[in-house]
Amino acid sequence: MNNYMQIHKYLKQFDIKPSVQRTAVMDYLMTHKTHPTIDEIYSTLSPFMPTLSKTTIYNTLNLFVEKGAVLHLSIDEKNARYDADISNHAHFMCKRCGKVYDLFDLKQELFNKPQLKNFDIHSVEISYSGFCGTCTGMN
Amino acid sequence: MNNYMQIHKYLKQFDIKPSVQRTAVMDYLMTHKTHPTIDEIYSTLSPFMPTLSKTTIYNTLNLFVEKGAVLHLSIDEKNARYDADISNHAHFMCKRCGKVYDLFDLKQELFNKPQLKNFDIHSVEISYSGFCGTCTGMN
DNA sequence: CTTTGTGCAAATTCTTTGCACCAAA
DNA sequence: TTTGGTGCAAAGAATTTGCACAAAG
Numbered sequence: 001m002n003n004y005m006q007i008h009k010y011l012k013q014f015d016i017k018p019s020v021q022r023t024a025v026m027d028y029l030m031t032h033k034t035h036p037t038i039d040e041i042y043s044t045l046s047p048f049m050p051t052l053s054k055t056t057i058y059n060t061l062n063l064f065v066e067k068g069a070v071l072h073l074s075i076d077e078k079n080a081r082y083d084a085d086i087s088n089h090a091h092f093m094c095k096r097c098g099k100v101y102d103l104f105d106l107k108q109e110l111f112n113k114p115q116l117k118n119f120d121i122h123s124v125e126i127s128y129s130g131f132c133g134t135c136t137g138m139n
Numbered sequence: 140m141n142n143y144m145q146i147h148k149y150l151k152q153f154d155i156k157p158s159v160q161r162t163a164v165m166d167y168l169m170t171h172k173t174h175p176t177i178d179e180i181y182s183t184l185s186p187f188m189p190t191l192s193k194t195t196i197y198n199t200l201n202l203f204v205e206k207g208a209v210l211h212l213s214i215d216e217k218n219a220r221y222d223a224d225i226s227n228h229a230h231f232m233c234k235r236c237g238k239v240y241d242l243f244d245l246k247q248e249l250f251n252k253p254q255l256k257n258f259d260i261h262s263v264e265i266s267y268s269g270f271c272g273t274c275t276g277m278n
Numbered sequence: 279c280t281t282t283g284t285g286c287a288a289a290t291t292c293t294t295t296g297c298a299c300c301a302a303a
Numbered sequence: 304t305t306t307g308g309t310g311c312a313a314a315g316a317a318t319t320t321g322c323a324c325a326a327a328g
Binding site for chain 1: 234252
Binding site: 158197219 | 316317318319320326327
């Protein structure tokens, strides 16, 4: 089974009809684990799909988020970023180079806190920011 | 010592020159612990300061954040929100009523994780979202 | 005086919307 | 043939910028 078919199958699990564009966007997100912006996705795919429009990227990602197939990250104030890894995990964004790193998984404990007893929690996002090791020369 | 003088003193601690506008904005943030948007601050203060411009609110809040006097919250995708409580604490935003709640303080543990050893952490933001007790009738 | 802050209007940027055309079931 | 998807252009909304005037030290 090729990648294209795998992605079709994957999208169907989320009740998403796999068009060529949607498949390409999900493929991009699965291949590039860089938490890309709309623009990065569009700019990369556009040369290979000349008729592709940015509206479609917006439509597609909004649909993916709505269906729970990808995560929308708020860590970057400038642009929305997307992550095909839908597990609960923390992120770090470097203020110098702009890269977004995956950190640790979030413990179940974060959802069971007594302070949350009156809240119906749908999602949690933990966002660190600062300078990464590459930028500070720490590693 | 009146409130106005207290706020002057407070701003000076962050190396911020206390103009009338800046003092009013900080006063607003300290009095209204609702994590307001730019627009909310502007709309409330504007009737009392007819010449006030939204640009000044933008300038002021950007300065406050830069100087570390207030926190910028990314929890609301639509608009930036600001918090004069600069302690590290988690937030919850209700997707139905839009209210932003303060939750618990963040434990020091969150900054000492081994996965962070190569990162120079400047800030952490923990953002929960879902429905609040008032909206679900849970309390 | 000289520096810094304010405020208007315009510009920019990100995202959404309306609508016509196209594709798939 | 009917439903849903795509893509263009336009609209909308949030934020930033340029610049002239005002205020403060």
